[in-house]
Amino acid sequence: MPPSVGGVDCGAFRSYNESMKITLQMQLVPTSEQREVLLSTMERFNAAASFAAKTGFDAGVFSQPSIHKLAYQEIRSRFGLSAQMAVRAIGKAVETFKRDRSKCPAFKPRGAVTYDERILSFKGLDKVSLWTLSGRMVLAMVYGEYQGQRFDRIKGQVDLVYRGSKFYLYATVDLPDKAPIEPKDWIGVDLGIVNLATDSDGNTYSGDALEKVRRRRHESRRSYQKTGTKSAKRRLKKMARREANFRRNENHRISNELVRLAKGTDRGIALEDLKGIRERTTVRARDRAKHSGWAFAQLQAFVCYKAKRAGIPVAFVDARNTSRTCSACGHCEKDNRKSQADFACKHCGFSENADRNAARNVRARAVVKRPDLAANVDPGLRSRAS
Numbered sequence: 001m002p003p004s005v006g007g008v009d010c011g012a013f014r015s016y017n018e019s020m021k022i023t024l025q026m027q028l029v030p031t032s033e034q035r036e037v038l039l040s041t042m043e044r045f046n047a048a049a050s051f052a053a054k055t056g057f058d059a060g061v062f063s064q065p066s067i068h069k070l071a072y073q074e075i076r077s078r079f080g081l082s083a084q085m086a087v088r089a090i091g092k093a094v095e096t097f098k099r100d101r102s103k104c105p106a107f108k109p110r111g112a113v114t115y116d117e118r119i120l121s122f123k124g125l126d127k128v129s130l131w132t133l134s135g136r137m138v139l140a141m142v143y144g145e146y147q148g149q150r151f152d153r154i155k156g157q158v159d160l161v162y163r164g165s166k167f168y169l170y171a172t173v174d175l176p177d178k179a180p181i182e183p184k185d186w187i188g189v190d191l192g193i194v195n196l197a198t199d200s201d202g203n204t205y206s207g208d209a210l211e212k213v214r215r216r217r218h219e220s221r222r223s224y225q226k227t228g229t230k231s232a233k234r235r236l237k238k239m240a241r242r243e244a245n246f247r248r249n250e251n252h253r254i255s256n257e258l259v260r261l262a263k264g265t266d267r268g269i270a271l272e273d274l275k276g277i278r279e280r281t282t283v284r285a286r287d288r289a290k291h292s293g294w295a296f297a298q299l300q301a302f303v304c305y306k307a308k309r310a311g312i313p314v315a316f317v318d319a320r321n322t323s324r325t326c327s328a329c330g331h332c333e334k335d336n337r338k339s340q341a342d343f344a345c346k347h348c349g350f351s352e353n354a355d356r357n358a359a360r361n362v363r364a365r366a367v368v369k370r371p372d373l374a375a376n377v378d379p380g381l382r383s384r385a386s
């Protein structure tokens with residue numbers, strides 16, 4: 001069976017060995033005097049970067065060494081930057097050329113300044129020292145608990161950004177993933193319509209609130225479409241954005257809960273292969289519109305990266321017939337699915353909430369791929385999943 005159709009062999013543990021990159025945000029708390037120095041440093045740096053870009057562009061050269069050769073001395077003398085700041089200003093121009101050489105960039109006066117460990121250093125947990133036009137300056141900074149835990153991992157470049165009258169530092173850090181646990185069992189997850197997700201323990205992650213937001217947008221769309229004005233269009237766009245944000249929050253909430261549950265019980269998480277979801281016949285055309293593929297994909301992506309971070313294995317299984325197969329006896333028949341909500345087996349009479357039945361099938365398919373885990377499973381499960 002090809003990995004794309006499911007299976008929990010190693011191939012299905014997607015991108016398992018990559019470490020994860022996250023961006024940390026820290027806010028600087030400058031005095032009013034420091035503030036002025038920071039702003040003029042940013043302005044000088046960006047003017048130098050624009051100069052470097054123009055020098056390179058006019059000469060038809062776009063690499064760091066070639067622009068360095070032409071512009072470095074002048075940047076040092078004319079803009080009063082330190083050696084490393086001059087290198088970084090040229091670097092900013094070079095980065096832009098990497099994306100597009102067809103036009104010469106002019107950087108915003110208060111655009112981002114790239115620092116590295118030669119011109120920036122953290123002093124303890126609440127101070128940072130930055131090179132500025134007035135020399136080294138020590139600034140107070142604040143950050144969330146989440147940033148603090150990872151603070152020691154900051155290496156390489158840090159961007160100084162001015163936004164909404166505030167100064168921020170952005171640093172990308174590599175988070176090594178936890179070594180994955182050896183799962184004792186799997187939590188099967190069924191993605192659905194009424195319930196966004198249902199797990200094989202029987203927990204449901206409701207989509208009620210989301211459905212309300214969605215319905216409101218569709219009603220408004222109908223009335224706005226009649227007017228067809230520009231402001232109506234704008235309002236529709238805004239509502240679409242709000243719905244997408246809401247959905248993302250819901251997906252974060254659900255994925256957090258699933259990973260927490262898995263972690264607390266030493267289990268892996270089994271998900272349906274997305275390909276199967278698109279083809280699933282029980283999802284009628286009008287329901288499909290409700291749950292566009294990206295929403296499912298987003299939830300799965302969230303589960304994957306959060307699980308990886310926590311050392312929880314994720315398995316993708318074949319989703320075919322999970323909704324019409326009996327999770328008690330393994331009998332598969334279309335009529336088993338009495339309605340959207342109810343499952344009742346024609347063969348053994350087992351009845352259960354339809355989503356929960358599907359989630360139990362997902363779990364069983366993950367278990368059966370791992371015979372070493374089968375000892376933990378009741379015998380009925382083993383036979384039916386094949």
Ligand SMILES: [Zn+2]
Pocket residue numbers: 326327328329330331345346347348349350
């Ligand atoms: Zn049955």
